[in-house]
Amino acid sequence: xxxxxxxxxLILALLALPPVTLALGQGFYIDLVRRIMxxxxxxxxxxxxxxxxxxxxxxxxxxxxxxxYAVAIFAFYGVNNGFLQWGTAIxxxxxxxxxxxxxSIRTSGVYFIMITLAFTQxxxxxxxxxxxxxxxxxxxxKMRSQFPLLDLSDGLQFYYxxxxxxxxxxxxxxxxxxxxxxxVLRATRSNEARSRAIGFSPYMYRLTAFVIAGAMGGLAxxxxxxxxxxxxxxxxxxxxxxxxxxxxILGGMGTSAGPVLGSFALLLLEDILSNWRDPRWxxxxxxxxxxxxxxxxxxxxxxxxxGLFTRHE
Amino acid sequence: xxxxxxxxxxxxxVQLGVMLFLLAAGLTLVLGIMNMVNLAHGSLYMVGAYFAxxxxxxxxxxxxxxxxxxxxxxxxxxxxxxxxxxTLYQRDHLDQVLATFGLILFFNELVAILFGxxxxxxxxxxxxxxxxxxxxxxxxxxxxxxxxxxGLLTAILLWYVVTRTRLGMLVRAGASNRxxxxxxxxxxxxxxxxxxxxxxxxAGLAGxxxxxxxxxQPGMGELILIQVFVVIVIGGIGSIRGALVGALIVxxxxxMGRAFLKPLLGMLLSPVAADTAGPAxxxxxxxxxxxxxxxxxxxxLFPARG
Amino acid sequence: MSDALLAVNDLRKSFGALRAxxxxxxxxxxxxxxxxxxxxxxxxxxxxxxxxxxxxxxxxRITFAGEDITGLPAPRRARKGLARSFQITSVYPEFxxxxxxxxxxxxxxxxxxxxxxxxxxxxxxxxxxEKVLGEVGLKERIHVLAxxxxxxxxxxxxxxxxxxxxxxxxxxxEPMAGMGIEESQRMITLLSSLKRKQTIILVEHxxxxxxxxxxxxxxxxxGRVIATGTPExxxxxxxxxxxxxxxxx
Numbered sequence: 001x002x003x004x005x006x007x008x009x010l011i012l013a014l015l016a017l018p019p020v021t022l023a024l025g026q027g028f029y030i031d032l033v034r035r036i037m038x039x040x041x042x043x044x045x046x047x048x049x050x051x052x053x054x055x056x057x058x059x060x061x062x063x064x065x066x067x068x069y070a071v072a073i074f075a076f077y078g079v080n081n082g083f084l085q086w087g088t089a090i091x092x093x094x095x096x097x098x099x100x101x102x103x104s105i106r107t108s109g110v111y112f113i114m115i116t117l118a119f120t121q122x123x124x125x126x127x128x129x130x131x132x133x134x135x136x137x138x139x140x141x142k143m144r145s146q147f148p149l150l151d152l153s154d155g156l157q158f159y160y161x162x163x164x165x166x167x168x169x170x171x172x173x174x175x176x177x178x179x180x181x182x183x184v185l186r187a188t189r190s191n192e193a194r195s196r197a198i199g200f201s202p203y204m205y206r207l208t209a210f211v212i213a214g215a216m217g218g219l220a221x222x223x224x225x226x227x228x229x230x231x232x233x234x235x236x237x238x239x240x241x242x243x244x245x246x247x248x249i250l251g252g253m254g255t256s257a258g259p260v261l262g263s264f265a266l267l268l269l270e271d272i273l274s275n276w277r278d279p280r281w282x283x284x285x286x287x288x289x290x291x292x293x294x295x296x297x298x299x300x301x302x303x304x305x306x307g308l309f310t311r312h313e
Numbered sequence: 314x315x316x317x318x319x320x321x322x323x324x325x326x327v328q329l330g331v332m333l334f335l336l337a338a339g340l341t342l343v344l345g346i347m348n349m350v351n352l353a354h355g356s357l358y359m360v361g362a363y364f365a366x367x368x369x370x371x372x373x374x375x376x377x378x379x380x381x382x383x384x385x386x387x388x389x390x391x392x393x394x395x396x397x398x399x400t401l402y403q404r405d406h407l408d409q410v411l412a413t414f415g416l417i418l419f420f421n422e423l424v425a426i427l428f429g430x431x432x433x434x435x436x437x438x439x440x441x442x443x444x445x446x447x448x449x450x451x452x453x454x455x456x457x458x459x460x461x462x463x464g465l466l467t468a469i470l471l472w473y474v475v476t477r478t479r480l481g482m483l484v485r486a487g488a489s490n491r492x493x494x495x496x497x498x499x500x501x502x503x504x505x506x507x508x509x510x511x512x513x514x515x516a517g518l519a520g521x522x523x524x525x526x527x528x529x530q531p532g533m534g535e536l537i538l539i540q541v542f543v544v545i546v547i548g549g550i551g552s553i554r555g556a557l558v559g560a561l562i563v564x565x566x567x568x569m570g571r572a573f574l575k576p577l578l579g580m581l582l583s584p585v586a587a588d589t590a591g592p593a594x595x596x597x598x599x600x601x602x603x604x605x606x607x608x609x610x611x612x613x614l615f616p617a618r619g
Numbered sequence: 620m621s622d623a624l625l626a627v628n629d630l631r632k633s634f635g636a637l638r639a640x641x642x643x644x645x646x647x648x649x650x651x652x653x654x655x656x657x658x659x660x661x662x663x664x665x666x667x668x669x670x671x672x673x674x675x676x677x678x679x680r681i682t683f684a685g686e687d688i689t690g691l692p693a694p695r696r697a698r699k700g701l702a703r704s705f706q707i708t709s710v711y712p713e714f715x716x717x718x719x720x721x722x723x724x725x726x727x728x729x730x731x732x733x734x735x736x737x738x739x740x741x742x743x744x745x746x747x748x749e750k751v752l753g754e755v756g757l758k759e760r761i762h763v764l765a766x767x768x769x770x771x772x773x774x775x776x777x778x779x780x781x782x783x784x785x786x787x788x789x790x791x792x793e794p795m796a797g798m799g800i801e802e803s804q805r806m807i808t809l810l811s812s813l814k815r816k817q818t819i820i821l822v823e824h825x826x827x828x829x830x831x832x833x834x835x836x837x838x839x840x841x842g843r844v845i846a847t848g849t850p851e852x853x854x855x856x857x858x859x860x861x862x863x864x865x866x867x868x
Contacts, residue, residue, distance in 0.1 A: 181731055194711065201695070
């Protein structure tokens with residue numbers, strides 16, 4: 001299947017989903033798919049630095065948290081202007097990414113992994129310890145973000161907004177990775193010694209990519225808090241970062257379709273397993289199946305789903 | 314804030330430190346020698362706690378539980394190494410991270426299936442209960458004192474084995490040149506399994522001791538694992554000495570910070586500011602410390618590799 | 620000495636008790652092809668790494684076009700015109716030969732903080748890249764993935780990438796490594812054609828190539844330069860014969 005055909009089919013399917021499912025009386029799929037697409041945005045942003053940049057960042061969940069909390073805190077004080085909220089969500093995540101990246105990107109290999117893990121956890125603890133905004137219990141979103149012309153409390157409008165943003169983020173990352181900037185990123189991932197020998201100093205490029213990815217994660221966070229109406233520090237736990245990483249890997253690292261395929265695959269699988277009725281224990285303890293499945297996929301299925309679906313150069 | 318209180322918190326910091334050390338020692342060895350990131354190390358810590366509690370309750374003997382905790386984790390660790398982890402040595406860190414992450418999910422859920430999601434509690438034998446009298450009328454829980462003693466003893470034992478025995482030399486040699494040591498007729502696979510097993514046993518020891526102080530429940534390993542990573546980053550990968558120094562630093566800074574930062578801030582700022590900033594800052598303290606140390610020494614304090 | 624393009628002054632580097640570079644002084648004149656030979660273990664790799672910026676010397680100075688570059692990291696040296704090829708092929712395996720060289724062109728086309736335009740189809744990058752690939756003899760293979768190139772072709776690609784950066788000094792680390800007779804002859808022809816246009820430091824084991832290409836030869840033994848001179852001088856030098864040519868690598 002060619003790449004253009006794949007995307008055409010995917011876009012059409014997602015556009016048609018709400019009217020079709022509503023007609024069939026299965027409207028709850030809108031909510032599920034909307035949630036999946038929000039995580040797809042997070043996966044797309046992680047794919048930029050992980051799939052293309054080779055930076056094994058375990059900290060990505062933190063940016064969803066920062067973005068989500070930015071929106072929730074504004075709402076807490078009665079400020080519901082969507083542009084202000086989401087602008088701050090993106091800006092704050094970018095700043096946090098800048099701070100964390102500036103320190104972490106100087107390191108490499110195992111150190112980098114552990115440091116990004118540690119900083120994510122730091123933000124998690126920070127979230128827990130601030131009692132005003134719910135601390136451990138989390139914070140409730142009083143009202144969805146307000147935009148002119150758009151009503152987010154209408155599930156359909158929200159769905160199409162998320163769809164549009166997801167496609168936009170895929171497109172933006174696609175342009176980025178094929179630009180001169182993206183080529184430096186990919187080159188330093190492919191062969192760092194060679195890149196330095198021809199004259200590329202990787203640090204600034206990686207840091208920039210890190211900030212861009214963080215900002216996109218923040219946008220995903222702003223969408224997420226509107227989706228679930230309730231945000232807990234749990235969303236920033238490093239195990240959540242692991243989930244997003246799996247979406248990227250499962251879908252196929254360094255491809256444009258990968259993160260989207262990966263998030264659909266993982267989250268649909270989770271949804272199916274957790275609702276399993278017969279036998280019951282699968283529904284309650286599905287992670288005992290998912291865990292080994294993920295291990296096996298890493299060991300034997302590295303090219304990911306994108307390799308199955310599309311031909312890409 | 315009395316001297317007694319400060320000293321008690323200092324001891325608590327040391328106690329947390331030795332437990333972090335037990336976890337960090339195994340992990341840093343595996344990292345330095347086999348070049349493998351093992352996120353599932355926390356699961357071994359959890360396994361140790363569960364083995365100890367269940368066998369202890371079933372047999373009625375605390376010591377039997379301790380033995381079960383250590384041996385059980387040793388066996389589980391070696392089994393996991395042989396079955397799942399061997400293929401990962403050749404892989405890049407990303408694969409290792411993801412695969413061991415999958416193992417975490419598996420172990421947490423397995424424990425939840427077998428024992429439920431709620432915290433388990435067990436009682437201490439009488440000889441470990443109560444307090445001991447230190448100097449200046451300061452009293453400290455017997456159990457925590459024993460934990461400190463066991464931890465320090467293990468550190469000395471470990472140091473001795475790694476630096477003074479033939480086995481330790483083989484382990485260090487295997488780290489720098491695997492094929493060479495293999496060519497000398499040493500079974501390198503067995504060596505790695507052994508190293509991994511010992512690391513697991515140490516984690517299990519930490520877990521069973523932790524069971525009385527922290528909660529025993531699925532996911533307990535992940536709560537402490539990040540602090541262990543901070544220890545390793547600060548101490549330097551592959552270095553037992555670094556693990557000990559790093560662990561004590563992290564343990565003491567974290568404990569003292571949580572205990573005294575809020576009152577300290579309260580003296581400098583307003584009580585309200587201290588109330589919010591205090592706990593928040595205290596929880597971030599060790600990470601800020603890590604960032605600071607990395608800025609000055611990017612490879613940690615005592616890196617084993619040059 | 621002052622008009623040398625590259626000057627090395629008393630370079631020292633030790634690894635524990637091993638003195639890999641034991642007071643090396645060395646210079647390269649503009650337009651010259653200066654070969655560095657020596658038995659295995661002489662410290663050639665350590666020397667090259669220090670010139671390229673991958674290794675920090677313990678003491679000594681490296682001057683490039685009058686500027687002290689001893690403390691500069693590798694990318695900065697590359698941007699100043701010091702290009703290198705690697706002894707063990709180090710290219711971008713998943714990119715085509717054209718894209719490999721285009722990246723080298725890009726590295727010298729200013730900063731790369733351009734986020735939108737497709738770099739793969741940018742004639743400012745692919746044009747010069749194609750030209751260089753033609754010069755090294757890979758014109759027919761520009762769209763082949765680097766991983767799929769024959770070993771000899773990959774060595775040619777290494778040279779192409781070094782050339783594409785528009786260098787003032789080429790540091791070629793055993794360009795003929797692992798090549799058969801035919802491939803070696805092709806590489807020698809290529810290097811001959813570069814001689815007059817480039818200043819080259821050539822580290823090589825292939826004595827045939829060295830004596831045909833070099834204007835001067837420096838012999839490195841146990842971290843020290845024991846002789847520097849024209850190929851005839853070196854061939855006739857008894858110390859060199861004893862230490863190196865006599866044992867015959």
